[in-house]
Amino acid sequence: QKEVEQDPGPLSVPEGAIVSLNCTYSNSAFQYFMWYRQYSRKGPELLMYTYSSGNKEDGRFTAQVDKSSKYISLFIRDSQPSDSATYLCAMSVISNFGNEKLTFGTGTRLTIIP
Amino acid sequence: EAGVAQSPRYKIIEKRQSVAFWCNPISGHATLYWYQQILGQGPKLLIQFQNNGVVDDSQLPKDRFSAERLKGVDSTLKIQPAKLEDSAVYLCASSFGLSNTEAFFGQGTRLTVV
Numbered sequence: 439q440k441e442v443e444q445d446p447g448p449l450s451v452p453e454g455a456i457v458s459l460n461c462t463y464s465n466s467a468f469q470y471f472m473w474y475r476q477y478s479r480k481g482p483e484l485l486m487y488t489y490s491s492g493n494k495e496d497g498r499f500t501a502q503v504d505k506s507s508k509y510i511s512l513f514i515r516d517s518q519p520s521d522s523a524t525y526l527c528a529m530s531v532i533s534n535f536g537n538e539k540l541t542f543g544t545g546t547r548l549t550i551i552p
Numbered sequence: 553e554a555g556v557a558q559s560p561r562y563k564i565i566e567k568r569q570s571v572a573f574w575c576n577p578i579s580g581h582a583t584l585y586w587y588q589q590i591l592g593q594g595p596k597l598l599i600q601f602q603n604n605g606v607v608d609d610s611q612l613p614k615d616r617f618s619a620e621r622l623k624g625v626d627s628t629l630k631i632q633p634a635k636l637e638d639s640a641v642y643l644c645a646s647s648f649g650l651s652n653t654e655a656f657f658g659q660g661t662r663l664t665v666v
Contacts, residue, residue, distance in 0.1 A: 442594075444594075446592065470652070470653065472652070472653070479659065479660075479662075480659055480660075481556070481643050481645070481657030481658050481659050481660055482595065482643075482657050483656075483657065484653065484655070487653050526594050526595075528594070528652075530652055533608060533610075534610075535607060535608040535610065536607075537600055537607045537608050537650060538650060538651060538652050539597060539608065540595075540597065540652050541594075542593075542594025542595050542596070543594050544592060544593050544594050545592075545593075545594055
């Protein structure tokens with residue numbers, strides 16, 4: 439079993455729809471929960487991060503963490519064509535070397551149809 | 553603020569050849585990361601530097617991969633000899649401190665081994 443599981447999609451939705459992206463994890467030691475956006479042929483960019491269960495909102499984006507179920511979600515409201523990208527969840531843990539180490543999901547490719 | 557610079561953007565080599573990638577982090581960033589992102593997967597950390605010292609190289613295949621960060625600024629990642637399974641995007645990231653939430657990624661070098 440992978441430490442982080444993410445539905446690879448692809449996911450296509452019409453412009454203006456609400457998008458839900460999800461990841462599950464198995465390692466209870468994960469401390470920070472992150473969402474990255476990666477446009478084609480670009481590096482990932484951090485969208486949001488949180489460390490506690492509950493919701494965190496930033497504009498049209500809401501990150502949700504449920505530690506009891508080991509489940510995280512990213513919601514995008516009023517989706518725009520510019521949101522078309524691959525979304526990666528990532529989780530961090532302090533490694534045996536003392537550094538904060540990220541484990542990424544496989545990414546979900548999202549297309550917003552105008 | 554200039555971003556993380558990587559070169560070359562693309563490289564095609566034959567198996568058993570050697571190849572080197574270069575990364576110039578954001579000015580003042582002490583921490584530098586090299587990630588490998590195989591098509592359809594999330595990035596995997598290969599090595600992390602703090603200034604010119606190695607923090608974590610536990611997932612670096614040391615029989616064929618090497619990396620250095622001279623003077624704590626630029627870094628090079630080398631593969632010798634390359635295998636077909638090394639085909640991937642090699643991402644460099646940097647951060648001011650040790651937190652991944654502060655890290656910025658470069659655009660990556662896409663390596664194809666034929």
